[in-house]
Amino acid sequence: MKPISRSVKIDGVAKQxxxxxxxxxxxxxxxxxxxxxxxxxxxxxxxALRDHNEPNVATSTGSTLTTGRADxxxxxxxxxxxxxxxxxxxGDPQEILDADRAAQRLVTVLTDLNPAEVAAQLKTERRxxxxxxxxxxxxxxxxxxxxxxxxxxxxxxxxxxxxxxxxAHAVGYTNVDGMGQAGLEQAFDDVLRSGRDxxxxxxxxxxxxxxxxxxxxxxxxxxxxxxxxxxxxVDSGETIAMVSLPDFDPNGSGDIPDEAEFNxxxxxxxxxxxxxxxxNTAMALEExxxxxxxxxxxxxxxxxxxxxxxxxxxxxxxxxxxxxxMYSSNIGSVKMAMDAGTEAQKAFMGRIGFLGKLPLELPExxxxxxxxxxxxINTMTIAxxxxxxxxxxxxxxxxxxxxxxxxxxxITLLRTDAPGxxxxxxxxxxxxxxxxxxxxxxxxxxxxxSAAEGYLIGGKTGTAEKPGGRGGxxxxxxxxxxxxxxxxxxPRYVVLIMVDEPKGQKHSHGYASGGWVAAPAVKRIVxxxxxxxxxxxxxxxxPEIRRELMIEVPSEGGKYNATF
Amino acid sequence: MRRSTxxxxxxxxxxxxxxxxxxxxxxxxxxQLAALHRGILADQEAIHVLEAEWSYLNRPDRLEALxxxxxxxxxxxxxxxxxxxxxxxxxxxxxxxxxxxxxxxxELIAANLPPLPEMRPRHGAPRISGGIMVARxxxxxxxxxxxxxxxxxxxxxxxxxxxxxx
Numbered sequence: 001m002k003p004i005s006r007s008v009k010i011d012g013v014a015k016q017x018x019x020x021x022x023x024x025x026x027x028x029x030x031x032x033x034x035x036x037x038x039x040x041x042x043x044x045x046x047x048a049l050r051d052h053n054e055p056n057v058a059t060s061t062g063s064t065l066t067t068g069r070a071d072x073x074x075x076x077x078x079x080x081x082x083x084x085x086x087x088x089x090x091g092d093p094q095e096i097l098d099a100d101r102a103a104q105r106l107v108t109v110l111t112d113l114n115p116a117e118v119a120a121q122l123k124t125e126r127r128x129x130x131x132x133x134x135x136x137x138x139x140x141x142x143x144x145x146x147x148x149x150x151x152x153x154x155x156x157x158x159x160x161x162x163x164x165x166x167x168a169h170a171v172g173y174t175n176v177d178g179m180g181q182a183g184l185e186q187a188f189d190d191v192l193r194s195g196r197d198x199x200x201x202x203x204x205x206x207x208x209x210x211x212x213x214x215x216x217x218x219x220x221x222x223x224x225x226x227x228x229x230x231x232x233x234v235d236s237g238e239t240i241a242m243v244s245l246p247d248f249d250p251n252g253s254g255d256i257p258d259e260a261e262f263n264x265x266x267x268x269x270x271x272x273x274x275x276x277x278x279x280n281t282a283m284a285l286e287e288x289x290x291x292x293x294x295x296x297x298x299x300x301x302x303x304x305x306x307x308x309x310x311x312x313x314x315x316x317x318x319x320x321x322x323x324x325x326m327y328s329s330n331i332g333s334v335k336m337a338m339d340a341g342t343e344a345q346k347a348f349m350g351r352i353g354f355l356g357k358l359p360l361e362l363p364e365x366x367x368x369x370x371x372x373x374x375x376x377i378n379t380m381t382i383a384x385x386x387x388x389x390x391x392x393x394x395x396x397x398x399x400x401x402x403x404x405x406x407x408x409x410x411i412t413l414l415r416t417d418a419p420g421x422x423x424x425x426x427x428x429x430x431x432x433x434x435x436x437x438x439x440x441x442x443x444x445x446x447x448x449x450s451a452a453e454g455y456l457i458g459g460k461t462g463t464a465e466k467p468g469g470r471g472g473x474x475x476x477x478x479x480x481x482x483x484x485x486x487x488x489x490x491p492r493y494v495v496l497i498m499v500d501e502p503k504g505q506k507h508s509h510g511y512a513s514g515g516w517v518a519a520p521a522v523k524r525i526v527x528x529x530x531x532x533x534x535x536x537x538x539x540x541x542x543p544e545i546r547r548e549l550m551i552e553v554p555s556e557g558g559k560y561n562a563t564f
Numbered sequence: 565m566r567r568s569t570x571x572x573x574x575x576x577x578x579x580x581x582x583x584x585x586x587x588x589x590x591x592x593x594x595x596q597l598a599a600l601h602r603g604i605l606a607d608q609e610a611i612h613v614l615e616a617e618w619s620y621l622n623r624p625d626r627l628e629a630l631x632x633x634x635x636x637x638x639x640x641x642x643x644x645x646x647x648x649x650x651x652x653x654x655x656x657x658x659x660x661x662x663x664x665x666x667x668x669x670x671e672l673i674a675a676n677l678p679p680l681p682e683m684r685p686r687h688g689a690p691r692i693s694g695g696i697m698v699a700r701x702x703x704x705x706x707x708x709x710x711x712x713x714x715x716x717x718x719x720x721x722x723x724x725x726x727x728x729x730x
Contacts, residue, residue, distance in 0.1 A: 065608040079619035085609065162620035209624035528639055 068157045069178055070191070071198040072171055074205045075238075075415045080171050081185065083178075084160050086134045087153040089143060091122050095150030099123045102148045106131070109142040122150075133176055134158045159185075165247045166208055169263040170201065170239075170362070170413055173250035182261070184413060187361050200415045202238035207231055207529045211241040214521040214528075215497060219245055222480075222502035222517050228264040228392045229521070230496040231529070234400040234485065236419040237409035239360075240493065240533070242266070242393070264500065267364040269389040273464025274328045274446075274514070275399075275483050276385030280337055281325055281437060282402050283348040285430045289339040292433055292551065295320035296335040304377055309334055309384075312463070312513075313446075322553050325437045326445035328461065330384045337383035338376075345382060346374050351425050352398045352408065354390050359410040366391040385464060386473075392481075396496040399483050403438070403458075403491040406431040436551040439488045450484055450519035452526045454537025456545065459484030459495075459522065461514035466501070477501045482518035486526055489548045492535055497521045 067083035074080055089110075096102055103119035110132055121129045133156065135143070140153060159174045161167075172183020178193075180186035188199055211229040219227045231241040248260040262268065284290035298319045302309040311329050324332030337345055349355055349370070357365045369389040371378040381387035390398075393411065401408045406426035409419055426434075438458030441447040446461040462481040468474030481498035485491040497518040504510035508517075530537070538545060631637055656662035 065605060065612060067612070078622065079616060082612070082616050082619075084613060084616060160616055162616055163623055166623070166625075206624055209628075213625075527641070 064196070066196065069159065069174075069193055070195045072184065072192075073198045073200050074167075074203050074208075075201060075240075076204065077200075078205050079162050080167050080201065080203075080205075081159060081161050083157040085155050086136075086158040087140045088133045088156045089131045089135055089140075090152055090154060091129050091131050092127050092150045092152065093122050093124050093129060094127055096122050097149065102150070105146055105148060106143070106151070109146060110135075110139060159250075161250045163205065164251065165249045166205065166212060167203060168247045168250050169244045169265065169364075170203060170242050171250065182364065183263075183362060186363050201413055202233070202236075202240065202415045203242065203413065204240050204532070206532050208241040208243060210525055210528045211495075211497075212243045212245070212247075214524050215243055215245055215499075218497070218499055218502075218517055218521045222499060222505060222508070222512055224499040224502040224517075226259070226264055226501075227497070227499040228268070229498075229525070230265055230392055230396045230494075231525070232396050232400050232411060232494040232496075234404040234491050234494055235409065236416055237397070237400065237411040237422075238416060238419075239393075239411060239413050242413070244268075263362070263364045264392065264498075266358065266360055266362050266391050266393045267366045269366040269369055269391050270479050270498070271386050271389050271464050271467070272392075272395055272481060273385040273462035273479065274330075275395060275460050275462035275481055276382065276388070277325060277328060277333050278402055278434065278438065278460050278483070279348065279352060279354075279398060280333050280345075280383045281321070282426055282430055282434050283345060284336045284340045285321075285433055286348070286426045287340045287344050289341075290321055290336050292321050292437075296324065296332045298324070298329050298331040298335075300331075302331055302334055302380070304380060307377070309380065320553055322437055322440055322551055325460075326440050326553075328446050333383040334380045337379050342374055342376060342379045345379050349382070349388070352401055354388065354394055354398065358391065358393055358397065359412075360393060361413050368394060385462060392496055392498050395481075395483055396494050399485060399496070400494045401425050402431060402434050403485045403488075403494070404431070435485075435488050435491065436549055438485065439549045440551055440553075442484070446513070446515040447482060447484070447519050449515055450482060450523045450526075452486075452523045452530075454540060455526050455530050455535065456487035456489055456538065456540065456549070457484050457522070457526055458486070458488035459519070461519060463513040463515075478512055480512055480514040480517040482514045482522050484519075484522045484526070486530070487535060487538065489538075489545050493533060495522050495525055497525070 067085075069083045071079060071083075072081040091102075093099070099122035100119045102122060103115045106118055107113050107115045113132060118131060121131065131151070132139075135153075143151065143153075157178060159178060161171065161173070168183075170183055172185035172187075173181055174185050175181050180189035180192065184199065184201070185192065192199060211231060215227050215229040218224070227245050229241065229243040230239070232238070233240055242265050244262070244264040246260045248256045281290070285292075295318055297317075298311060298314075299316050301311075309330050311327075311331055313327050313329075315323070315327060315329070319327070319329055319332050321332075321336075323329070324336065346355075354368055355370055357367055368391070370382075371387060378387050397408075397411045400411075405428050406424055407422035408425045409422040435458060438460060439456065440458075441460055442451050442457050447457075447459050450457050450459055459482055462479070462483070464479045464481075465473040465475055466477040466479060468477070479498060479500060480502050481496065483494065483496045485494045499517045502512040502517045504512040
């Protein structure tokens with residue numbers, strides 16, 4: 001403004017006014033030009049400079065479905081758990097004209113609601129009350145048809161398990177707000193809620209179904225209170241099937257009984273009984289204190305303090321190692337364990353993974369129970385599977401280690417295409433001996449009812465008495481199990497069946513032992529599942545198979561082989 | 565001065581109109597895009613629901629019940645499985661021009677050929693000693709129309725399918 005005031009002094013009034021006008025116009029013009037330059041510059045920046053130029057491919061926003069929780073699939077891609085959008089009904093009490101009448105009319109459609117409760121809810125001062133979560137499309141249509149003002153729907157994602165109870169214990173379930181409450185839904189809650197990629201499990205739905213059906217058949221026919229069935233891949237440690245009965249429907253809204261929710265396969269720990277002789281014998285062979293040609297005198301029962309250890313099928317003579325295993329001799333097993341020693345036994349149990357929790361992904365994992373001070377008497381009872389409690393999954397994983405060449409592979413419920421190197425627990429030789437011994441049990445021992453022709457099953461029966469009152473054992477309540485692997489010349493899968501408290505039946509001549517209860521189920525499972533798992537039946541009398549599985553039984557002077 | 569003003573005015577009007585049209589065009593396209601996105605989402609959700617339903621309908625126990633009711637299939641038994649080696653050799657058909665030549669082991673060695681694989685002897689079948697009988701036959705695909713060769717083919721199919729007829 002200074003030059004203007006200077007010109008005022010020089011010129012007249014009219015000229016002065018023109019000058020002022022021109023200068024103001026100039027200033028305003030400059031400002032506007034500046035503004036235009038800024039806008040123009042921004043246009044150029046946006047259109048030409050930012051990201052170099054206009055992108056060739058449009059970025060799509062929000063065109064992929066997000067369900068809030070990733071799906072869970074089995075190993076072949078079948079859906080085990082998914083989220084579906086379902087309407088939920090809520091009311092706005094402020095909009096409701098006549099709460100009692102609205103409630104009366106609503107329960108004519110939603111018959112499971114209580115009219116008094118609904119009316120009470122609709123009379124509150126709030127603006128939002130849930131009336132019913134997750135309606136079916138028909139229910140939504142009928143509620144809409146009633147035309148009651150003040151009732152609204154809100155879409156919610158609801159977890160749906162198309163397979164129902166089949167994989168209930170492995171997959172688990174979520175609560176109404178979509179939080180994992182059990183099983184893998186709980187273990188992988190964060191991953192499932194953040195990720196869009198489905199979780200692919202190692203379970204095979206078809207095998208799972210077969211195991212569940214055959215297990216249920218045995219439980220019903222022997223009046224058991226429950227049971228569990230497991231199929232493991234011996235090389236990768238993948239769980240192909242894991243069933244625990246009784247089970248529950250994770251889709252159901254009601255409370256799940258504790259008995260059904262309890263996962264017997266991984267959470268329950270049991271004294272497994274004679275199936276532990278697999279590990280006892282493997283330990284003795286590995287330590288070198290016993291050989292396949294050696295043996296022990298099993299004539300007299302062993303007396304220690306107030307206990308007497310006897311045989312269930314007493315032969316009352318000297319028994320060779322294969323016979324001790326085949327006839328499931330407690331006396332022989334105890335002597336075998338005593339030769340190897342307490343320290344060796346404890347170290348072996350630790351190496352094979354029986355003294356700690358499983359590396360399984362489930363939150364429901366049982367901690368094995370074992371004596372804190374491992375005395376001689378413990379060594380004796382652990383030799384035939386009493387005094388140490390492990391979960392059935394532990395047992396199956398241990399058997400996989402023993403038969404697969406001696407490599408411990410951490411077991412998993414997730415599909416793994418490239419398993420890790422594993423950890424060697426026993427030598428290749430011991431593993432081969434154990435395979436032959438387990439085959440012998442099926443050919444001539446307690447597991448004859450599991451012989452599925454062509455699949456070279458080998459296994460070990462177990463019949464344990466459950467602990468009763470006053471520190472003793474209850475002779476009437478048993479845990480009958482059979483753990484097997486097949487085909488025994490090159491094992492691919494481990495199958496474990498365990499029935500809780502089977503009762504002797506007429507058709508089993510009063511027996512409820514592992515050989516009667518569990519072995520036939522294993523046979524049927526292998527016969528039905530092996531073709532699905534890609535295991536072909538072979539000629540059991542082929543010379544290379546006979547050579548592979550032949551074993552000498554010294555005391556009887558004969559040779560057991562695949563022709564038995 | 566006046567002419568240039570008119571030209572500028574015209575240009576401004578044209579640009580204004582063009583901008584106006586462009587804006588509406590863009591708005592239209594964006595509406596279309598949003599509609600497409602909504603359509604894709606709706607389709608994805610429909611697919612999602614159908615996948616769940618597919619899985620529900622494929623429950624093993626349901627399939628098993630349906631197979632029992634509508635098909636005469638039974639679980640595969642071990643005795644229905646066979647190996648290729650267990651099939652007997654095709655008998656030469658002399659009428660259609662097959663001939664039999666006998667190759668001795670010496671001839672095989674002389675021709676620098678590896679020894680032919682021997683078949684596992686079937687239940688007491690006599691082993692051919694001193695050489696291998698080779699039936700030189702017509703092309704393997706030819707007899708497919710003949711009545712006699714249909715049998716083994718069907719059983720081979722049954723083997724692959726893994727199911728037998730009750």
